[in-house]
Amino acid sequence: MIHANRWYAAATAAEISTQPTEHVICGRPLVLYRAASSGKLVALENRCPHRQAPLSMGTVVGDDIMCIYHGWVMNGAGQCVHVPHQDSVAPSVRVDAYPAVQKWGLVWLWIGDADKVDETLIPDMPWTEDANQSSVFIRFHVGANYQLMADNLLDVSHSDFLHASTFGSHAGRKAETEHVKAELDAWSEDGAVYGLRTLRDVVLSPMAAAWAGTDKPVTRTHKTCWTPPNNINIELIMENDENKVTIHHDHLMTPENETSCHYFLIWTRDFSVHSGYPTDEDVRREQSTVIGTEDISMVEAQQRNKIQFGDPADIPGAADKIVVAVHKRIAELQNEDQGLSAT
Ligand code: FES
Ligand SMILES: [Fe+2]
Structure with a gap:
């Protein structure tokens, strides 16, 4: 839509x-x-x-x-x-x-209507202009419906599995010692949907540990904000008694057609801004590789399966609170906005 x-x-x-x-x-x-x-x-x-x-x-x-x-x-x-x-x-x-x-x-x-243009509806991303932070812009083309890509980004729980060897953490696995349980909440406010997910005392995967500058377990907090049409900001905070780092992820999905979309990622860090690891080029290489090979490959495979299996209904789990809240808000908007068709 x-x-x-x-x-x-x-x-x-x-x-x-x-x-x-x-x-x-x-x-x-x-x-x-x-x-x-x-x-x-x-x-x-x-x-x-x-x-x-x-x-x-x-x-x-x-x-x-x-x-x-x-x-x-x-x-x-x-x-x-x-x-x-x-x-x-x-x-x-x-x-x-x-x-x-x-x-x-x-x-x-x-x-939409030219007489309703309203620049205040562009999401706020002031960190992209903050001299004490550094933003890297990456654009992806995805062979899947924009909402599948958005759902991937709203569903932080996949980090501990799909990204277990890169930038995830080790939590939620059955029959392993790494059984940190996520605290998760989601709510709607002023037309936006917010989510808060916290993992305490969690072991980070190698890439995330290098960003956080610590080998020790951390508290890993994801603060998610979704605003229409498909703007997602995730503020990721990783902290322990050794260090604290914050990364703003702005994910913007724009439909191309029904089964393809443009995905813009702005990755803004408040650490190693002027020297050290990661440089902007490190961020560009890591994010392009991991998102391209892990997330986008998965989302495109989901798209193929949805077509092959006649678009069966999903079954949400407890970790899908934010996805469910956003889908509910989109359904409300469908009535309010009288959505235009992509094709
Ligand atoms: S000038 Fe554009 S098609 Fe002829
Ligand atoms: Fe991912």
């Missing part, structure tokens, strides 16, 4: 330049570019009104975009403002334009 009148992350700010690029966002094929003179972001339907050539194959001229096929020119509002060898252009010659803004290092697109 696509929520009406919400912002969707479409690209990292660094990706968008005066070289037009094509993107499929919420089922809509779009061209994005940065106006050459003003630097303003432009998002248009990726088609020329003349004979449907992709505008992403064209060229930015000033603040406008020129179709490569026969030179028709569209402005940032999607209006055709020039047809070669023609004195005037009818106002009806145009394509749809989408409001686009840059904030927190990302490009956000408004999917």
Whole structure:
């Protein structure tokens, strides 16, 4: 489901330049570019009104975009403002334009009514601009419905199994000495869903222990906040009497189509910011590898199975409190928002 009148992350700010690029966002094929003179972001339907050539194959001229096929020119509002060898252009010659803004290092697109644009609905991520913290931006393409990817991120319990040898911890295993029991709570407030999961005196997996800078057991706390349409912030705190580190994970899922999505991760640490381990490059390499090979491989396999088995209903466990609370909130929004369809 696509929520009406919400912002969707479409690209990292660094990706968008005066070289037009094509993107499929919420089922809509779009061209994005940065106006050459003003630097303003432009998002248009990726088609020329003349004979449907992709505008992403064209060229930015000033603040406008020129179709490569026969030179028709569209402005940032999607209006055709020039047809070669023609004195005037009818106002009806145009394509749809989408409001686009840059904030927190990302490009956000408004999917909904142009007269309801509200920048306060972009989630707050002030840590991405804090000089005492360092943020790494990573974009993934996932061959699965965005909600499967979101559910993976709302379900922290998989860390102790899927990521047992990388950045998880050792808790919850049957017939092992590592039987730390999670304390878990989830609640809704002001349209958002919050979760709190704590593991006490838990042994960390090697990668997490290296971040925490300790070999001793820690208290590992996950504070989760979900806001619509698919914004998840997880503040991970690992602490013991030797050290304390905090990592903000911002996970933003944007539907591409029904069975694929864009996943933007911003990983912000408050330790080793200027020197030591991990560097930004360490973070980029580790997160790209682990999420790509462990999480995304799993989510894409789930997607294939859902198709093969005719989409059977899930059976939530006690650890799924946050997932269940978010699904409940999404069902409420479906009525309130009169959700738009992705296809
Ligand atoms: S198709 Fe774009 S100018 Fe002809
Ligand atoms: Fe994971």
